[in-house]
Amino acid sequence: MAEFEKANSIGEWFDQRLNVKAFTKVMMTEYWIPKNINFLWAMGALLVMLFKLLLITGIFLLMYYKPDVNLAFDSVNYTIMQEVGYGWLFRNIHGVGASVVFLIIYIHMFTAIYYGSYKKGREMIWLSGMLLFVLFSAEGFSGYMLPWGQMSYWAAYVITEIFGGIPFIGDELVVWIRGNFYVADATLTRFFMLHVLLIPIAIIGAIAFHFYTLRFPHVNNEEGEFFDYHAESKKYLAGDKAHSKVIAFWPDFLSKDIMVIALFMVFFFYLVFYNNGFAMDPVNFDKADSMKTPAHIYPEWYFLWSYEVLRGFFFEIGGISGKDLGLMAFGFAQGIFLVLPWLDRSPMVKPANQRPVFKYWFWLLMADLFVLTIFGKLPPTGINAWVGFFSSITFLGLFISLPFLSKIEAKMAGGK
Amino acid sequence: MFALYVGVAVAILLIVLNIVLSKISFPKEGRILAIIIVLVGYIYWGFEPFAHHEMHPHVEEASFAFDGKQDVAALEHEGKDATETKAFWASVLKTAEHKGDAVAGKTLFTANCTACHSMKSEGFAELMSDADAAASYGVTPPDLSLAGKIYDRNFLIAFIANPVKAMHIEHKYSAGGEKVFPMPASDSLQPQEIVSIVAYMVEAASKVPAPKVKEGASEFEISKAANKEVFETACGRCHAMGYAGIQARTPADAMSKYIGATPPDLSQYIRSRGDHYLHNFINDPQRKLHGTGMPRVGLNEKAQEQVVEYMTQVGDSKKDEREALGPKVLIYLAILALFSFLWKRKIWKDLH
Numbered sequence: 001m002a003e004f005e006k007a008n009s010i011g012e013w014f015d016q017r018l019n020v021k022a023f024t025k026v027m028m029t030e031y032w033i034p035k036n037i038n039f040l041w042a043m044g045a046l047l048v049m050l051f052k053l054l055l056i057t058g059i060f061l062l063m064y065y066k067p068d069v070n071l072a073f074d075s076v077n078y079t080i081m082q083e084v085g086y087g088w089l090f091r092n093i094h095g096v097g098a099s100v101v102f103l104i105i106y107i108h109m110f111t112a113i114y115y116g117s118y119k120k121g122r123e124m125i126w127l128s129g130m131l132l133f134v135l136f137s138a139e140g141f142s143g144y145m146l147p148w149g150q151m152s153y154w155a156a157y158v159i160t161e162i163f164g165g166i167p168f169i170g171d172e173l174v175v176w177i178r179g180n181f182y183v184a185d186a187t188l189t190r191f192f193m194l195h196v197l198l199i200p201i202a203i204i205g206a207i208a209f210h211f212y213t214l215r216f217p218h219v220n221n222e223e224g225e226f227f228d229y230h231a232e233s234k235k236y237l238a239g240d241k242a243h244s245k246v247i248a249f250w251p252d253f254l255s256k257d258i259m260v261i262a263l264f265m266v267f268f269f270y271l272v273f274y275n276n277g278f279a280m281d282p283v284n285f286d287k288a289d290s291m292k293t294p295a296h297i298y299p300e301w302y303f304l305w306s307y308e309v310l311r312g313f314f315f316e317i318g319g320i321s322g323k324d325l326g327l328m329a330f331g332f333a334q335g336i337f338l339v340l341p342w343l344d345r346s347p348m349v350k351p352a353n354q355r356p357v358f359k360y361w362f363w364l365l366m367a368d369l370f371v372l373t374i375f376g377k378l379p380p381t382g383i384n385a386w387v388g389f390f391s392s393i394t395f396l397g398l399f400i401s402l403p404f405l406s407k408i409e410a411k412m413a414g415g416k
Numbered sequence: 417m418f419a420l421y422v423g424v425a426v427a428i429l430l431i432v433l434n435i436v437l438s439k440i441s442f443p444k445e446g447r448i449l450a451i452i453i454v455l456v457g458y459i460y461w462g463f464e465p466f467a468h469h470e471m472h473p474h475v476e477e478a479s480f481a482f483d484g485k486q487d488v489a490a491l492e493h494e495g496k497d498a499t500e501t502k503a504f505w506a507s508v509l510k511t512a513e514h515k516g517d518a519v520a521g522k523t524l525f526t527a528n529c530t531a532c533h534s535m536k537s538e539g540f541a542e543l544m545s546d547a548d549a550a551a552s553y554g555v556t557p558p559d560l561s562l563a564g565k566i567y568d569r570n571f572l573i574a575f576i577a578n579p580v581k582a583m584h585i586e587h588k589y590s591a592g593g594e595k596v597f598p599m600p601a602s603d604s605l606q607p608q609e610i611v612s613i614v615a616y617m618v619e620a621a622s623k624v625p626a627p628k629v630k631e632g633a634s635e636f637e638i639s640k641a642a643n644k645e646v647f648e649t650a651c652g653r654c655h656a657m658g659y660a661g662i663q664a665r666t667p668a669d670a671m672s673k674y675i676g677a678t679p680p681d682l683s684q685y686i687r688s689r690g691d692h693y694l695h696n697f698i699n700d701p702q703r704k705l706h707g708t709g710m711p712r713v714g715l716n717e718k719a720q721e722q723v724v725e726y727m728t729q730v731g732d733s734k735k736d737e738r739e740a741l742g743p744k745v746l747i748y749l750a751i752l753a754l755f756s757f758l759w760k761r762k763i764w765k766d767l768h
């Protein structure tokens with residue numbers, strides 16, 4: 001064992017044992033971030049903040065929530081909302097937070113797509129990010145079931161039913177997921193376990209992994225510029241901060257993140273207090289009733305686009321039923337973002353608007369996702385069904401054509 | 417389709433916005449923020465107000481005139497014959513022109529109503545238990561102590577003359593149909609007699625003291641107690657309100673036999689339906705839920721407001737606390753945001 005001198009200060013005591021000074025340098029004061037970024041690069045830190053809020057409020061809710069079909073609804077709507085001191089506040093923060101976290105995830109994701117931050121060395125960042133997206137989706141879905149309202153029940157029913165379409169094993173799979181032949185107490189308790197234990201642990205691990213993947217490629221910047229981090233950081237350390245292309249993670253980068261977070265919190269808490277209906281659907285304040293199907297069943301807003309891809313195919317094409325086509329398209333939509341770094345074959349790392357072909361692709365995709373989302377909530381009748389069909393086709397077409405379009409762009413960019 | 421047109425308008429707006437802002441060399445981050453706000457605003461509009469508008473078609477707003485105009489309009493809208501309904505309400509309005517005599521009304525009330533109805537405040541007691549009453553009539557008849565105060569006068573006149581028409585449930589109790597409404601239409605009473613009975617009910621109700629509350633009760637508790645009384649009279653014969661410990665006076669099995677369904681517990685209806693819906697619905701359930709077994713109960717405007725307020729006091733009991741805390745939290749956060757802005761500026765001064 002190494003010799004330990006007597007420490008002269010608490011700081012030194014810890015430094016001897018944990019090497020705190022070097023650690024702080026590596027993780028904070030000499031972890032380099034490009035200077036040429038805008039507030040969209042604060043979305044990651046904002047997501048961390050929202051996750052913390054969800055975790056803390058979730059722990060409080062967990063103290064009173066009862067995962068039992070006979071007790072769940074009242075434990076939430078009576079005990080937590082009315083009896084427990086500030087229980088309503090915790091629930092509103094948790095409910096609104098769950099919805100708003102997806103808004104920020106989407107902004108974060110499409111920022112990455114817009115600036116091309118998923119390629120040329122940043123593939124692992126993208127993949128770990130998609131892993132987080134999948135985990136958050138599962139977390140959102142399982143959490144929505146817990147209050148055991150009408151929408152909890154019927155969304156669970158419809159979504160678990162989807163797995164029944166998988167060839168050969170579908171029927172058994174649905175029963176396996178539900179733990180019963182229909183959505184029942186066993187379903188609630190297992191989704192409760194997933195929501196409060198397994199998925200949160202996985203999310204924490206995935207966030208740590210996401211940060212790790214950021215370390216070597218560094219985050220992208222507004223112009224997609226590649227530069228020598230070593231040289232630039234030397235300038236910074238020598239005191240020429242103004243001419244260096246990098247800033248330190250702490251305090252430079254985080255001071256801006258914290259400002260963005262604080263500003264966002266004003267808006268967030270406005271929603272928590274005054275406008276939370278979008279996150280806590282009125283229909284879900286009716287207790288689950290397996291005998292009474294609600295007039296309209298729809299998922300939370302952030303799943304609407306993929307739900308619409310599922311519903312978009314409503315008639316038979318080439319001998320395959322609309323239901324099966326929808327299921328295939330839905331599977332495609334769930335998986336396709338994952339492989340985006342390999343679908344985009346153009347070497348350009350630039351904001352979309354500076355890329356001759358990709359810019360049309362990007363904005364078309366955005367428009368299509370908006371249409372899918374809005375029509376995903378409307379009853380699929382008459383003209384709505386057709387809008388759903390064509391926007392689903394457009395979605396598939398966009399991703400199928402991307403390898404070819406980006407190849408054309410690559411040629412235009414100099415035949416590389 | 418409308419959503420698509422709006423989408424195109426949004427796209428054009430964004431392009432114009434982007435051009436204009438870059439022309440005036442608006443800071444780039446501001447431009448990005450503006451674009452995001454427009455896009456988020458569009459999608460929010462699409463899946464919230466617009467979707468609700470599409471899924472819940474607009475209906476006539478609540479009306480407290482009780483002159484039958486809306487009933488007639490509804491029938492005509494469906495292309496049905498409205499002459500009988502028109503004639504009925506014309507006679508109601510004609511009857512309403514008479515002036516009632518409360519003293520004569522009391523005699524008439526004793527002779528005609530007390531065989532089934534209680535009016536405890538005036539000493540007319542219930543003749544049987546709720547369950548027995550439900551078994552013999554189908555539903556427990558209401559106590560009429562407050563009737564003169566919470567129901568509209570025109571409605572009461574219409575109701576005594578023809579309960580089924582007044583309550584707008586002809587589809588359940590059509591003439592010659594198999595179901596017969598427990599209270600008969602009063603063919604024998606003269607218009608003058610009807611108004612006198614109503615006058616007596618109004619007078620009796622005006623003498624009912626405010627419900628007792630414990631010493632030092634807060635304003636919230638006083639208003640809640642007053643509202644509860646109205647709720648129990650108007651809704652509590654059929655509906656439970658579990659979160660307030662209120663059970664429906666008619667037992668559930670009798671109720672489902674009587675109406676064909678069990679009326680829901682109303683504890684969370686302020687959240688699941690919202691006060692706008694509730695106001696329109698209670699005023700005339702057929703308007704929102706065509707074919708429902710729930711009758712129009714004929715509450716006047718004040719009483720209906722009390723009912724909805726009570727549903728808020730029970731179903732959203734922390735509303736006042738929420739509204740009081742909101743501004744404080746927002747002000748705190750605004751100050752925090754200001755400080756974080758100043759700190760960021762200080763740090764970034766050296767970086768530019």
Ligand code: HEM
Nearest residue numbers: 041043044045047048109112117126129130132133219220
């Ligand atoms: C809640 C989950 C997430 C958290 C906490 C998180 C956190 C972060 C943080 C702190 C950063 C660095 C700063 C920044 O650029 O914002 C970052 C960057 C990044 N994230 Fe995430 N992220 C999450 C989800 C995702 C998702 C769903 C994706 C997309 C699939 C994603 C893809 C990326 C990419 C590509 C970058 C690099 C951006 C660049 O190089 O400019 N992340 N993330």
